[in-house]
Amino acid sequence: VLTEVIHLVANTEKEGMLVSMVATRLRQAITSIGRSTEDPLSKLDFQELMVQPEVASLCQDVGVNVVVLVDMSDVIFESIDKDGSGMNFESLVEVVLNMRGTNPATVKDVKEQLRVIKGLVNDSTSGVLHKLTRGFEKLSKE
Incomplete structure (x- = not known):
């Protein structure tokens, strides 16, 4: 001790x-x-x-x-x-x-990492959705 x-x-x-x-x-x-x-x-x-x-x-x-x-x-x-x-x-x-x-990694670190990853996924998803929407609009005009 x-x-x-x-x-x-x-x-x-x-x-x-x-x-x-x-x-x-x-x-x-x-x-x-x-x-x-x-x-x-x-x-x-x-x-x-x-x-x-x-x-x-x-x-x-x-x-x-x-x-x-x-x-x-x-x-x-x-x-x-x-x-x-x-x-x-x-x-x-x-x-x-x-x-x-x-x-050492803490629970707080893991939560922060998860928050950052969620933000990146949301940003990527929004960007892809925006590009798809523009592409479909362009196709529908043709």
Whole structure:
């Protein structure tokens, strides 16, 4: 039992140090490109920030695939930026930490994945239906 407690405390301390390191390095990277950490990030700002060499290196160091992170920016901003005010610094750190490949998948992750897939299927279905309707209208005119 004692070894389990020590193991849990060590993991908690390690995670705390990782969060602090990620926040510090992200803050340094943001200020080095002339931005303030107080300014919210738009989706475009987020994408540009993620491809900065310092940030890409940080992400890689903590186990985040930068390409996947940038690809997921639409989904990330759908849930974070509901009111259109952008992503704050705390949310940025949370997103980077949550996108680590070593994190276990949760029920929330699966639900989010399902929501995204449903949206894509609905969009595709609507597009196909629209094209078919136009095609039938064109055929009926002929």
